Amino acid sequence: xxxxxxxxxxxAMFMLTLGLAGCGGDKQQGKKVxxxxxxxxxxxxxxxxEKSKEYVGFDIDLIKALGTKMGYEVQIQNMNFDGxxxxxxxxxxxxxxxxxxxxxxxxxxxxxxxxxxxxxxxVAVKNDNNTIKSxxxxxxxxxxxxxxxxxADAAKKIPNAVVREFNNAPEAFMELKAGGADAVINxxxxxxxxxxxxxxxxxxxxxxxxxxxxxxxxxxxxxxELKTKMDKALDEMKASGEYDKLYEKxxxxxx
Ligand code: GLN
Numbered sequence: 211x212x213x214x215x216x217x218x219x220x221x222a223m224f225m226l227t228l229g230l231a232g233c234g235g236d237k238q239q240g241k242k243v244x245x246x247x248x249x250x251x252x253x254x255x256x257x258x259x260e261k262s263k264e265y266v267g268f269d270i271d272l273i274k275a276l277g278t279k280m281g282y283e284v285q286i287q288n289m290n291f292d293g294x295x296x297x298x299x300x301x302x303x304x305x306x307x308x309x310x311x312x313x314x315x316x317x318x319x320x321x322x323x324x325x326x327x328x329x330x331x332x333v334a335v336k337n338d339n340n341t342i343k344s345x346x347x348x349x350x351x352x353x354x355x356x357x358x359x360x361x362a363d364a365a366k367k368i369p370n371a372v373v374r375e376f377n378n379a380p381e382a383f384m385e386l387k388a389g390g391a392d393a394v395i396n397x398x399x400x401x402x403x404x405x406x407x408x409x410x411x412x413x414x415x416x417x418x419x420x421x422x423x424x425x426x427x428x429x430x431x432x433x434x435e436l437k438t439k440m441d442k443a444l445d446e447m448k449a450s451g452e453y454d455k456l457y458e459k460x461x462x463x464x465x
Contacts, residue, residue: 244282246273247303249291251378254403254460255309268460269307272326273427275452279443290377292358295319298430305429305436309397311360312426321433322426323440326453330419331361332398334405336386337414342393344417354382354391361395364420379404387412395420399461 248269250256256267265286277284287303294306298320311329312322335342342348350370355362357375365373374391376382379400385391387409394401398419405413429436447453457464 241283242281244273244277244280244284244305245287245303246284247287247289247294247297247306248308249294249378250286250288251380252291252309252397252400253407255400256307268327268456269309271456271459272447272453273305273307275447275456276427276440276443279446280439290358291356295428298428301430304433305427305440307427309400309425310428311423313360313423316428319431320428321431321437322428323437324444325424325426326444327425329423329425330398331364331395331421331423332401332415332419333417334383334386334394334396334401334413334415335392336389337410337412339392342416345395345420346417348393351392352390354385354394356382356396359396360421360423361397365395383409383413397423 248256248265250258250265250267252267252269254267255269256265258264259266265288270286273286274284289297289303291308291310294303294308294310295316297303298306309327309329310316312325316322333342333345333348342351345364345368348365348368348371350372351368352372352374353365353368354374354376355365356379357377362373362375365371374382374385376385379396382391382394382396383404386394394413398415401415405415427440429440444453447456454464
């Protein structure tokens with residue numbers, strides 16, 4: 211074979227490879243991956259669908275939509291809530307979407323997006339408990355909470371309370387059900403969802419919201435560019451009505 215022929219063939223094979231790579235879809239090729247850490251024990255924000263085993267929820271839909279807007283493929287990683295900020299700091303994940311309340315102490319370690327959800331804490335007790343009517347009645351009581359959360363912080367401020375910390379919200383509710391705790395302090399939308407899904411057979415919410423909170427998407431301190439993009443994508447979703455659609459899908463019409 212002549213040298214000329216050989217080079218033509220090499221060139222042809224090279225172009226074929228390029229062409230095939232181009233057909234590979236934009237999943238592997240070109241699309242940047244956004245690694246998202248979350249703790250999927252926090253329905254309806256993030257949880258595992260029993261049948262499909264996929265992670266689903268308001269936060270999951272939100273971050274997927276934001277990712278699409280920003281040109282990223284979103285990859286969800288399952289972690290404990292109290293491991294999320296360390297993972298961000300270590301650069302193991304790019305962002306967290308985990309019903310995470312924006313608070314000063316956390317904002318020293320991570321960058322938060324604009325608030326994307328208004329939330330707050332609430333007390334839950336057993337249906338037959340008529341002595342605990344609000345947070346004021348929790349002095350000296352046994353309180354189950356999720357480790358590393360604002361609910362845990364609130365419980366620790368109650369005089370003489372015995373605070374028991376669990377890895378996730380469902381475990382804290384189980385403790386209440388089993389009689390190992392007198393109350394649970396957790397985020398109201400999560401408690402309300404738990405009750406609606408059948409938890410109301412043995413538990414109820416009491417009193418007013420302890421404190422209003424706002425959720426934000428957390429990113430590494432250095433990810434200023436990503437934060438700018440994230441905020442812009444959030445603004446777009448709110449302006450286009452996509453955010454409201456998502457909200458209604460998981461929480462019903464806004465009152
Ligand atoms: N909003 C609460 C917090 O940020 C709880 C979040 C969670 O448990 N996923 O501490």
